[in-house]
Structures are given as structure tokens and as C-alpha cells.
Amino acid sequence: MYLRELTLLHFKNYAEAGVTFSPRINCFTGANGMGKTNLLDAIHYLSLCKSFFGSIDSQNISFEQPFFMIQGKFEKEGREEEVLVSVKRAQKKIVSRNKNEYEKLSDHIGLFPLVMISPLDSVLISGGSDQRRRFTDGILSQFDKQYLEKLINYNNVLQERNALLKQFAVNRSFDGALLEVFDEQLADLGNYIHDARLKFLADFVPVFERFYRLLSDNAEAVKLDYVSTLKGKEYTEALKVSIHKDCTLQHTSVGIHRDDLTFLLQGNEVKKYASQGQQKTYLLALKLAQYEYIKNKTGIKPLLLLDDVYDKLDNKRFTKLVELVSSDDFGQVFISDTSAERILQLFTSNRGCFIFEIRKDGIKQLKGK
Numbered sequence: 001m002y003l004r005e006l007t008l009l010h011f012k013n014y015a016e017a018g019v020t021f022s023p024r025i026n027c028f029t030g031a032n033g034m035g036k037t038n039l040l041d042a043i044h045y046l047s048l049c050k051s052f053f054g055s056i057d058s059q060n061i062s063f064e065q066p067f068f069m070i071q072g073k074f075e076k077e078g079r080e081e082e083v084l085v086s087v088k089r090a091q092k093k094i095v096s097r098n099k100n101e102y103e104k105l106s107d108h109i110g111l112f113p114l115v116m117i118s119p120l121d122s123v124l125i126s127g128g129s130d131q132r133r134r135f136t137d138g139i140l141s142q143f144d145k146q147y148l149e150k151l152i153n154y155n156n157v158l159q160e161r162n163a164l165l166k167q168f169a170v171n172r173s174f175d176g177a178l179l180e181v182f183d184e185q186l187a188d189l190g191n192y193i194h195d196a197r198l199k200f201l202a203d204f205v206p207v208f209e210r211f212y213r214l215l216s217d218n219a220e221a222v223k224l225d226y227v228s229t230l231k232g233k234e235y236t237e238a239l240k241v242s243i244h245k246d247c248t249l250q251h252t253s254v255g256i257h258r259d260d261l262t263f264l265l266q267g268n269e270v271k272k273y274a275s276q277g278q279q280k281t282y283l284l285a286l287k288l289a290q291y292e293y294i295k296n297k298t299g300i301k302p303l304l305l306l307d308d309v310y311d312k313l314d315n316k317r318f319t320k321l322v323e324l325v326s327s328d329d330f331g332q333v334f335i336s337d338t339s340a341e342r343i344l345q346l347f348t349s350n351r352g353c354f355i356f357e358i359r360k361d362g363i364k365q366l367k368g369k
Helices: 036-048 119-126 129-141 145-171 176-216 235-241 243-249 276-298 315-325 340-347
Strands: 002-011 014-020 025-029 067-076 079-088 094-097 114-117 222-227 260-265 303-307 333-337 353-359 362-367
Touching: 002 036, 014 362, 025 036, 025 340, 036 067, 036 079, 036 114, 036 303, 036 333, 114 276, 119 129, 119 276, 129 145, 129 176, 129 260, 129 276, 145 176, 145 243, 176 222, 176 235, 176 276, 176 315, 235 243, 260 276, 276 315, 303 315, 315 340, 333 340, 340 353, 340 362
Parallel strands: 025 333, 025 353, 114 303, 303 333
Antiparallel strands: 002 014, 002 067, 067 079, 079 094, 222 260, 353 362
């Protein structure tokens, strides 16, 4: 699977643009602010129906324009697949595949798997537990439709339970029987999600450890731990125990929506004890393991997007990364970098590489057919 063509209209800083890509390596060079990352984000939209950066869709419409449109033409299993994402101000986002509009965007997730590596990945270490849950959920959702559906349903039930807790506080009332109905639904959905996450980590950690050893030359031992607020309790029992606390806080304080991952290096927390170089290597190994895991589960090589990764690594590790993603283990790759000279030097002999310079006046192709 690969993205053959990308067309943009009124998307971020692009009034209009069209690019044809190599099935293997595609590099975007140019100064900061020219729109390299915006091209990667447009590709992210085509695969996952949203911006990588979590921005509101309408914020990605070019200034004073009424809409944006992103169109992509993929080659997958010997046939062309056309994906269209369109957003109009104050209207619902439209995503269609081969001119058929989706009723549920979740039906699209996983058809064109993608992994993006960005400087913003540092939030996985520095940010809250929600960032690490989102990382886990994002991987599982790209190959397990049932997981994605149950996660969506869980979040809906959770919102309803939290609304009920707020209602109790406002009305100074309590309805244990009604709360129990929500507890049973949360437990049923939450148990599936909890078990799926544990199984995922059991399979994922060895892949992650292998990539870390490769990038660090076997420098340190790494580990991931799953931390649950359930603490071994049966799900409904844990919810019952926390009722008084939940009523006081007016939200649900235990459950899979509060769980976390602990990142460990040599037995110590990465956030507290690892150097910047170790943290960067840790994050890169996580994302490469994400790629490998999705590839093994789906049988499809995901699109791999590398946004300004040179700033995250020393020259030795950046070169090693480029050599790695240029191998047959990877499919189509998109790389953004401020240095055209560096990119040209690395990929001069790579015939399957297209290099584009992103400028104010448009996109110029420097290398490739």
C-alpha cells in the first residue's frame, strides 16, 4: 500500500497544491514555516480522519476561506483507492472512500494504517496519563475494530455516569440503582479494554526492546509497565468502593480511563532519570515498535511519517534511522527536514527516493521522476 497522489485545497498555508509521490522514500525540505509538516498532517488526515496535532478541524482551513479539502489516491492490493476529507466552517466533517461517504468515521480507521514520528512525541514522557493511553489506544484501534467500538462506547457511558454524578451534586440526591446500571456497562466494556491492553503490551514490549537495543547499541535495559487504578479488584467492586469519592469529585475516579504506562530505563522512570538522548531514543524505539506491531497485525506496511527527526537525534543515530527505514522492512516513508543538502547527501544513490523543496511559491521537485 502507498499514497500515489495528494491534492490540497485551502488547507492550512496551501491555497492549492498537488504532489505525486514515490512508493518508497519521499523527502520534504525547506525552511521552517514553509509547510513541510502541513503536508504530513494532510496525509495523517487521509489515514486517521483527523489532525495529528489535535487541532479543531475548522482551524486548519486557510484564512478567510469557507472550507478545506484533502484528496488522496492510494494504491492498495493492485487497485486505486480514493480518499477525500472535506471540512466546511460550522458543518460536519465529511470523509469518503471511493466517493462513498462514511456514516461512522471509525469504519475508516485501519484501512490505511499510519505511524507518525514527531518532536511532539516528547509529551508521551512529559505529559499526563491520557497521552500514554492515547498512544496505546491508537495502535490497537488501527487493527482491532471491536476494541475501537468498545472504547467509543465506554467513553460515552463514562460521560453519562459523570453527568449523573454532577446531577446528584446539584440536586443533592442519590440513585444507587441507576448508578449500578452504568457501573455494569462500564465494567463489561472496561474489562475487554483492560484485557486487550495487557495482551497488547505482552506482545509489544519485546518488539520495543529490540528496537531500543538496535538504536542504542545495547546500551541499557528498558521496560514498560501497565498501571491500573483497579489494583487487582473486580471492576464493579472497584466502582462501588469509590462511590463516595466519585460523588465528592463529581466524576469517575477508577477504571481504564485512568490507567497509565510507566516508562522504565535500567529500572528507573525515564521521565525522572533518563538523559535527553536516552529519552529521544526511548521515544523513537516506541514509535518504530508501533510501526512493526501494526504491520505484523494487519499484514500491511503502514505509511511512516518522520517530522523533523534530525532535531531529535545525533548524526549517527539519524543516519542509522535513515538506513533502517530505507530497508525492505518498511514501506512508503515521508521525511521532513530543513536541510536539503543533508537529505540529498543521504539519498543521492537511492533511486526510489523523491525529494521536494517546499517554498513560498510552491513545491519544487529536486529528485525523482
